[in-house]
Amino acid sequence: MSAASEVNLKQTLRKLEFPLCAKEALNKIGELICGRITSIKNMDLALDLMSEFIFCEVDRRGNKRSSPLSALLELQLLEILFEHFNGLTNEAARNTVFLSLFSGTTALQRAGILSKLVSLAIGIPSPAILTSASTWMQQLGCTSAHSCKLAQAIVHDYFHLVPSAADRMKILPDVAPQFTANFLTAVAENYFNSKKKDQPYPSESLLQTITQWISQNAHLCIAAQQKQAALPPGAIAMEATTAIAGLIRWCTLAPMYEQDSQLYSHLHLALLNSILEIPHTTPPKAICAQHLATSLRFILLYSNKTGKQSNLQLALDRFAQAVQVALSTKCVYGKIDDLIHQLQQLPFNKLMSIVINTHKECK
Structure with missing residues (x-):
């Protein structure tokens, strides 16, 4: 597009009131970045249109606005975005526009609108938007700060702000299994994690929902790894990180932090069953050894205090069971020998010592 055409396009859009200008800008952005031939110039123009006509930044x-969108204008924008993405039948094109609108460089700035859009897509529901949100999480990293913030906002909306709305979450795996899997990975990162000081443990309703999901669908945690993300030609799809290691951390650490809900026992069993159902791949990709090892420093810190030995042993039993099942099904990747070496640093546990010796004998 020539410089004159760019100027004419922007002048035309400026004659339109919001949100009509946003609607027209979205259509133009799709043409600019989803065509067979794209260019840096087209992408730069698309980014300009997003900043000025969609998000009013x-x-x-080109000067930064001091005030964000009002609540009314934001609601109008959400309606435009919802209709636009649901109207795009080409998944690769939809994902391309979605990723561009909420790219890593602008994710924090537009996080509020993104979280509201995804929450809306859960409530309506919209498989199309949830699929694009799932791709967004994978491309930025399911355990990244951006993905964790989105997961936190969804949990707030459906489990804290309006607790009765939690029922809408029960059907989420049927509506969007890939999104649910990536949401689980991000949620797992948000709890039983020393980096999160406020509300370090999941609520009973969230824990119950997650336990129910995984108990009813043994393949849910690996769902995002079963389907390749649809991206434009030349783009590299990032591999999804499963929630298994993070949720194992929950079940392992729960006894040490006096979280005695029976749901942790049920979740632990569901996770073991899920691991047993993981199909064999070469190389394995379901559970990262380094992610499994994140529980170790918490266990060591606890053992150095005057914590209950019974709680410590229960934690070690659960962790040993999970490690053994994961190793026996050959679904662990990464530095497995380092993991075993770190396990040897833990306080004595009969089951853990058997797991360590069994691994050494099988080498």
């Missing part, structure tokens, strides 16, 4: 001269 800058004025016509």
Whole structure:
């Protein structure tokens, strides 16, 4: 597109009131970045259109606006975005526009609109938007700060703000299994994690929902690894990180932190069954050894205090069971020998010592 055409396009859009200008800008952005031939110039223009006409972050001269969208304008934008993405039948094109609108460089700035859009897509529901959100999480990293913040916002909306709305979450795996899997990975990162100081443990309703999901669908945790993300030609799809290691951490650490809900026992069993159902791949990709090892420092810290030995032994039993099942099904990747070496640093546990010796004998 020539410089004159760019100017004419922007002048035309400036004559339209919001949200009509946003609607027209979205259509133009799709043409610019989803065509067979794209260019840096087209991408730069698309980014300009997003900033000025969709999110109203800058004025016509490119200067940053001091005030964000009002609540009414934000609601109108959400309606436009919802209709636009549901109207795009080409998944690769939809994902391309979605990723561009909420790219890593602007994710924090637009996080509020993104979380509201995804929450809306859960409530309506919209498999199309949830699929694009799932791709977004994978491309940025399911355990990244951006994905964790999105997961936190969804948990707030459906489990804290309006607790009765939690029922809408029960059908989520049927509506969007890939999104649910990536959501689980991010949620797992948000709890039983020393980096999160506020509300370090999941609520009973969230724990119950997750336990129910995995108990009813043994393949849910690996769902995002079963389907390749649809991206434009030349783009590299990032491999999804499963929630298994993170949720194993929950079950392992729960006794040490006096989280005595029976749901942790049920979740632990569901996870073991899920691991047993993981199909063999070469190389394995379901559970990262380094992710499994994140529980170790918490266990060592606890053992150095005057914590209950019974709680410590229960934690070690659960961790040993999970490690053994994961190793026996050959679904662990990464530095397995380092993991075994770290396990040897833990306080004595009969089951763990058997797991360590069994691994050494099988080598």
